[in-house]
Amino acid sequence: VTGCWSTGEPAAAARIAGVDLVVPNAEKHLLAEKIRTAFGEGGEGDAAPDLPYLPVSVGSTRALVKVEDGCNMRCAFCIIPATRGRQQSRPLEAVVAEVRALAEAGFAEIVLTGVQISAWRDPAGRRLVDLVRAVLAECAVPRLRLTSIAPWDLDERLLALWDDRRLCRHLHLSLQSGATATLRRMRRPYTAASYGRLLERVRAAIPGVGITTDVIAGFPGESEGDFAASLAFVAAAHFAKVHAFPFSPREGTEAAGLPGQVSPEIKKERMARLLAAAAEGELAFHRSLLGSRATVLWERPRGGLGHGLTDNYLRVFSEAATGMAGRLSDAELVALAPGGVQGTPILSRI
Numbered sequence: 001v002t003g004c005w006s007t008g009e010p011a012a013a014a015r016i017a018g019v020d021l022v023v024p025n026a027e028k029h030l031l032a033e034k035i036r037t038a039f040g041e042g043g044e045g046d047a048a049p050d051l052p053y054l055p056v057s058v059g060s061t062r063a064l065v066k067v068e069d070g071c072n073m074r075c076a077f078c079i080i081p082a083t084r085g086r087q088q089s090r091p092l093e094a095v096v097a098e099v100r101a102l103a104e105a106g107f108a109e110i111v112l113t114g115v116q117i118s119a120w121r122d123p124a125g126r127r128l129v130d131l132v133r134a135v136l137a138e139c140a141v142p143r144l145r146l147t148s149i150a151p152w153d154l155d156e157r158l159l160a161l162w163d164d165r166r167l168c169r170h171l172h173l174s175l176q177s178g179a180t181a182t183l184r185r186m187r188r189p190y191t192a193a194s195y196g197r198l199l200e201r202v203r204a205a206i207p208g209v210g211i212t213t214d215v216i217a218g219f220p221g222e223s224e225g226d227f228a229a230s231l232a233f234v235a236a237a238h239f240a241k242v243h244a245f246p247f248s249p250r251e252g253t254e255a256a257g258l259p260g261q262v263s264p265e266i267k268k269e270r271m272a273r274l275l276a277a278a279a280e281g282e283l284a285f286h287r288s289l290l291g292s293r294a295t296v297l298w299e300r301p302r303g304g305l306g307h308g309l310t311d312n313y314l315r316v317f318s319e320a321a322t323g324m325a326g327r328l329s330d331a332e333l334v335a336l337a338p339g340g341v342q343g344t345p346i347l348s349r350i
């Protein structure tokens with residue numbers, strides 16, 4: 001196993017039944033070598049390429065390309081700086097080469113991932129905007145999706161790149177709380193108001209953009225008033241998706257030792273309200289897209305139902321799309337459906 005938890009708790013990870021090897025995040029790039037050392041050569045064809053980051057494919061439709069790792073921030077609840085170390089960026093040329101190869105291999109969508117891709121930079125002073133521009137200019141990728149952008153680190157020059165329709169109208173801007181008092185205790189360097197202004201700028205620059213986010217309920221010291229403010233923010237923001245979590249103390253983080261820990265009962269009750277507000281906002285986002293057309297990247301069907309994502313992070317379901325995994329097609333968005341909308345593929349446009 002590898003990842004943040006096992007890096008922070010290697011002994012506990014090693015005790016889990018079935019775990020033979022624990023590889024810390026800092027040594028993940030040596031994964032293939034470590035497996036060979038621990039278990040011997042597995043025969044011809046088992047060698048992984050010697051890449052600093054291994055590309056990950058999701059089904060046959062989408063491939064993830066990691067552009068950076070680590071973090072120099074110190075959010076009070078987060079273990080990542082301790083487990084992944086200081087922020088590091090991959091060279092621009094390596095990212096471009098990998099995206100080009102994956103696009104040539106037939107992936108319809110490439111996702112640039114990292115802890116916070118807005119932190120990407122290189123010794124030549126280039127920033128994420130330069131990386132994305134280079135990928136779009138040099139790779140015949142049908143769709144390019146960006147992942148987590150720090151709300152305090154959105155380079156406004158990036159917003160001009162959405163003239164290129166291959167760039168998905170989707171940004172993940174992690175909110176964590178809609179109450180400024182809680183954000184301060186979390187050591188997040190923005191306020192609820194400045195985040196709200198950021199949403200306005202992004203929505204003005206990228207019409208139809210889907211914004212996804214993360215929100216924690218029951219952070220230490222969160223009063224009922226703080227939580228109500230956070231809830232109201234989430235309800236009004238109409239996020240495309242809210243990843244909601246009850247606060248869970250991670251050993252070694254500042255938040256684990258903060259006074260004012262919220263009881264499990266209150267966290268549970270706040271989570272239920274947060275999930276309800278998130279669902280209402282998501283529904284409003286889905287409803288706003290009904291009657292329009294969108295391009296869907298269809299995935300492997302589930303339970304006899306075809307489904308896929310639009311560029312702006314709307315899940316579309318269709319019985320007529322069961323044989324279309326890995327393909328892009330336009331679809332009419334005709335009705336609300338649980339978790340998204342029902343769509344009708346426009347077959348002539350495939």
Ligand code: SF4
Pocket residue numbers: 071072073074075078079080081115116150
């Ligand atoms: S929450 Fe994000 S920005 Fe904050 S320390 Fe963790 S990885 Fe860094």
